[in-house]
Amino acid sequence: MGGVEGGLVLLKDQKGRAFLVRLRPGGVFHHHRGTVPHEAILEAGPGGRVQTHLGEPLSVHRPTLEEYVLHMKRSATPTYPKDASAILTLLDLAPGMRVLEAGTGSGGLTLFLARAVGPSGLVDTYEKRPHHLKQAVENVRAFWQADNIRFHEGSLEEASLEKEAYDGVALDLMEPWAVLGVAAEALKPDRFLVAYLPNITQALELIAKAEGLPLVLERVLEVGWREWEVRLPVAHPRFHQVAHTAFLVAFRKWKVS
Template sequence: MNYGEWVLLQDRRGRNYLFRLKEGGSFDTQRGSLRHQQILEAGYGGSVATPQGEPFTVHRPTLEDYVLHMPREATPTYPKDAATIAFLLDLAPGMRVLEAGSGSGGLTLFLARAVGPGGQVWSYEWRERHQARARHNLQAFEDWHNVTWVLGDLAELEPPAQPFDGVALDLMEPWNVLPALTPALKPDRFVVCYLPNLTQVVALLEHLKAQALPYLHERTLEVIHREWDIRPPVAHPSFQQVGHTAFLVQLRRLAGNGKP
């Protein structure tokens, strides 16, 4: 652990606090302050306490921790959804994946880690402010130097020399970009659309049929995590739950004209 690195403090109630260690810095609470030097000396996995006796444990933040606490211009893709998108795209190290839009960079971070330093992520966004935030968030936490940032309209995409292994779309109307996007995706690979409401899902599938695009609708799902508060001998579901966040629509690209 060194100054400049991210650290996550957890109090005895399980509340988390994310910040960078700074030389001469302090973490201030209602129950006293902790000098950053104390935290650094404790190290990841260690424990510290304020002069008033308030205890904290010291942790290296996970990608989930960072995405939930990082600065944002737009609501980030929740980690539970981002991890599932990478799973539905069947990503592996060395692959090439496209995403739109960049948002606050949460999904970008998950995709960049999935394809690794030998892979490549192309992140499209038409709002310069959002992409600047996404770029900053990625570089501040974990930069594999494998993300290409593109400011522009994905509907005007020119097919690349090498097609993509997967596409993640966090757009209100993904059907508007699919005609331009389809030639850029390898046959038998996947598009995953992140859609907040079911009306958008139905509209997407209707547009696919109307446009005669070469895709199979593999599945539509939502990711629900139900956390539990376990304090033996008492156990019950946590009172604060993250329920519905979005529907994930997995489409498989077919070869040729798309007729099975």
């Protein structure tokens, strides 16, 4: 995971606003309430505090995976952490497993998958848009140092995949049905394929296209995540909530006899 010196820190101000910062020699962080040298942030370290030259207090943190994905540079809309967590559960991942992903996007879900399978596991991720793949590689390498991810430029349809080699498949594509046959063949029997889809029309089309393949529909989920604002003695739901993000469609593979 990203270190501190030469790595990433997350600064939070008094209003809870978060800022992802890569520390560098001679660097200065600019807040609308003043500046603070990177050396002071490094000296404070994770769990410490610094002040801008105008007296604004900032807390220093090592970014969690959730925080990093929400604040990293994006070339595409990332898989929200609430959905990524559900995908890991639906795929039933464990250390040492092999996972197939398409498309990589900004690399958010890739990071969740890589950490779930651990350094002894493997994630093969495919992205056909070069600029998205470039950003994803940069995002992933800035946070995750383990060498358990293989990036592939191209479509999964054109990939040469080993039969029944993967413990799970994650699809984040506009038309996942186009690669469904290839993905199903690469999936081990009795293991799971999960697709991330923005609207229910896509989900229904994917389910219809799965007919004739050795895949049985397990469930269709829409993940809710309701945050609360607590300022004692008052508590109420936050006014700005992340409501609908996507539908998760999960299949289990039958054994082909």
